[in-house]
Amino acid sequence: MRAQATEFLRALRRHRESGAGAGTQSGPGASGPGRTAPPADDVDAVRALRRAARRISGTLHTFQPLLDAAWAEEMRPELAWLSGTLAMEHAYASRLERLLQALHRLSGSSAFPAPRPADRTTAATATTTTIATATTAAAATTAAAATPVGGPAPARPASPDRGSLTVGAAKAGALLDRQLTLARTRAHSTALQALGSSRFHAVADKIALLASEVPLRAPGRPDRAAAPTPEATPSFDLRPLAAAAEERLTDAVTALPLVAAGSPYNAQALVHGLSPDPAPHPQDAPWHQVRLLLRLHRYALEALAGAGAGNDGDTGNAGNAGNAGNAGNTVDVRLLAAGEALDRHRDASEAAAAAAQAARTPRIAPATAYALGVLHADQRHEVEAARYAFQHCWRKEPIRLP
Numbered sequence: 001m002r003a004q005a006t007e008f009l010r011a012l013r014r015h016r017e018s019g020a021g022a023g024t025q026s027g028p029g030a031s032g033p034g035r036t037a038p039p040a041d042d043v044d045a046v047r048a049l050r051r052a053a054r055r056i057s058g059t060l061h062t063f064q065p066l067l068d069a070a071w072a073e074e075m076r077p078e079l080a081w082l083s084g085t086l087a088m089e090h091a092y093a094s095r096l097e098r099l100l101q102a103l104h105r106l107s108g109s110s111a112f113p114a115p116r117p118a119d120r121t122t123a124a125t126a127t128t129t130t131i132a133t134a135t136t137a138a139a140a141t142t143a144a145a146a147t148p149v150g151g152p153a154p155a156r157p158a159s160p161d162r163g164s165l166t167v168g169a170a171k172a173g174a175l176l177d178r179q180l181t182l183a184r185t186r187a188h189s190t191a192l193q194a195l196g197s198s199r200f201h202a203v204a205d206k207i208a209l210l211a212s213e214v215p216l217r218a219p220g221r222p223d224r225a226a227a228p229t230p231e232a233t234p235s236f237d238l239r240p241l242a243a244a245a246e247e248r249l250t251d252a253v254t255a256l257p258l259v260a261a262g263s264p265y266n267a268q269a270l271v272h273g274l275s276p277d278p279a280p281h282p283q284d285a286p287w288h289q290v291r292l293l294l295r296l297h298r299y300a301l302e303a304l305a306g307a308g309a310g311n312d313g314d315t316g317n318a319g320n321a322g323n324a325g326n327a328g329n330t331v332d333v334r335l336l337a338a339g340e341a342l343d344r345h346r347d348a349s350e351a352a353a354a355a356a357q358a359a360r361t362p363r364i365a366p367a368t369a370y371a372l373g374v375l376h377a378d379q380r381h382e383v384e385a386a387r388y389a390f391q392h393c394w395r396k397e398p399i400r401l402p
Contacts, residue, residue: 011048168367352379
């Protein structure tokens with residue numbers, strides 16, 4: 001926890017030195033050509049802040065019985081608020097990029113631009129480029145399309161059967177760009193306000209204290225914090241709590257419909273996509289919960305191994321709680337692959353929800369609604385593919401590499 005607190009403070013210093021995004025303008029009306037992108041170092045600093053806050057929060061969740069109860073209960077919701085607020089802008093940008101690439105692939109035209117870095121491109125420039133390119137492509141659907149630069153698949157002329165999808169995809173891309181860019185701009189403004197608020201400064205002050213002293217619970221005094229001294233530092237066994245985190249993960253995975261996920265095509269899961277109910281997909285919540293428990297399990301293993309901060313891509317040291325002594329020298333390939341599959345599942349399910357929300361926009365053209373429906377079905381198929389990949393790697397025996 002002290003190591004993660006140090007990483008948090010280091011990232012906060014980088015963020016302040018980069019100007020805290022002073023070169024950007026936020027707000028729905030900030031769409032002029034003079035807007036500048038956030039500095040790359042500022043983007044990396046915000047990502048490091050989010051990563052450190054999430055790891056401290058995960059450690060608090062697993063090892064809370066060993067910490068001062070009042071301090072842990074006060075810190076957990078604040079860290080969850082901070083990491084969630086900082087994650088929204090990147091989430092909207094990644095979602096827009098994913099949906100535009102899927103529309104490009106499904107329509108088989110050059111209607112959409114090549115992928116661009118989500119955190120280093122301005123929303124206003126993206127909106128202008130996408131709408132202009134989409135309009136040009138919609139008027140030339142019968143011509144041979146040029147090869148896209150960096151696209152997921154080579155472009156090809158739109159066949160007569162795909163004509164309506166191509167035209168609708170251009171308008172659907174412009175609609176998604178407007179909606180998600182506006183949401184991203186608002187998330188950026190919210191993040192800037194959060195980083196300048198007294199609430200954030202209070203959290204930063206507590207993390208600064210955490211970097212020097214972890215408020216452990218005193219043996220025999222379960223409700224009071226103990227200040228460990230060099231002469232008598234309290235020692236705790238972390239393995240039972242780490243084993244409990246692994247058990248919660250195992251129980252949650254056991255409750256998943258892995259038999260249905262064992263088929264590459266789960267028609268039952270797609271039935272819910274036809275419902276007009278805007279509520280989240282009923283089958284997604286247990287999988288999202290497993291993703292969170294898997295992350296907590298990984299963080300617990302890193303704490304056992306005494307590992308430092310890993311990267312944000314759900315990679316790091318992993319092993320079994322029963323073999324925690326070797327966790328620092330081994331990598332559980334199964335956990336890494338399972339985490340990547342669940343990340344794809346989360347991204348695809350949220351992209352499908354965004355496509356469905358755009359399809360509910362009043363007074364859109366039938367071709368646009370049709371393209372958004374095809375896009376929604378495509379992302380739900382991506383969800384099923386991620387579930388299939390998860391169950392395929394989870395049922396394999398763990399492989400540890402030196």
